[in-house]
Amino acid sequence: MATAHPNLFSFPSTDYLAQQLRGYVLRAQNAALTRHDTFRLAVSGGSLPTVLARALLAPSNGSPEDTPQFAKWHIFFADERAVPLDHEDSNYRLLKDELVSKIPSELGAPTVHAIDANHVNDDDPQELADLYQEELMRSFAAKDSVKLPVFDLILLGCGPDGHTCSLFPGHELLREKDAWVAAETNSPKPPPKRITLTLPVVTHAVSIAFVATGAGKKDILKKIFDQEEGRSIPSALVNQGGGEKVSWFTDHPAVEGISFPRRGSL
Ligand SMILES: O=C1O[C@H](COP(=O)(O)O)[C@@H](O)[C@H](O)[C@H]1O
Secondary structure, eight states, rough: OHHHHHOEEEEEHHHHHHHHHHHHHHHHHHHHHHSSOOEEEEEETHHHHHHHHHSSSOOSSSSSSOOGGGGGGGEEESSSSSTTTTTTTOOOHHHHHHHHHSOOOOEEEEEEOOOOOOTTTOOSTTTHHHHHHHHHHHOOTTTTTOSSSSOOOEEEEEOTOOOOOOTTOGGGGGGGSSSSSEEEEEOOOSOOOEEEHHHHHHHHSOOOEEEESSGHHHHHHHHHHGGGGGGGSSSHHHHHHHHEEEEEEEEEEHTTTTOOOOOOOO
């Protein structure tokens, strides 16, 4: 378990947050391209894709460092709902509508790794999870040759109950040590059937960022950052496992009243 603390950033507006997030994501991209000429990231659904689109679709300052090289991006999902890809609850659809379909063609197109839509109606989403794990193995090498995949970046949300990916408070999936991708059959937040990256995969990434904005996140962030009782909340477990690799992008209303030290710039 990491002992270093996560970085808590708080910004006066979502526009400024998006600007800072752009710099952070592109730094992760540039470092990844230097390491292996590809940028492998996992993204969440919920409120994240809208902020991410605002960050990445903003005009570049023209420098190579500030230019997304989308053709070299491999985008996976931190979690996905067991629904068809054109369903309104699909995280794939959300990312496509908010970001991918709006990328100007001169910036290239990312490779987006969707779930296998042939299995979204299965009673048990385990096959869907296994197939997505195999999809990861094709990109990151077989599970028996590497213990865990190493994403260059994982972008997370934090629900009002502190869930992240589809890892919910008190759930046995939080203790999963072996699988890379797990099935959730009874999510407390609809839709009930989902798949999710597991905690060891999330905390093994090179960089991990949460985006959490608005006063609706204030109470759960206070628990996660300031209170002992918040230590077992899924998003807090990412903080504990990832330590200083974890950065939180928040706005002022989301962190009002929190004593944990925060910074206003990267
Ligand atoms: O159900 C989900 O919720 C979380 C949090 O969403 P937010 O709207 O509160 O940001 C999200 O990160 C996850 O991907 C999604 O499936």
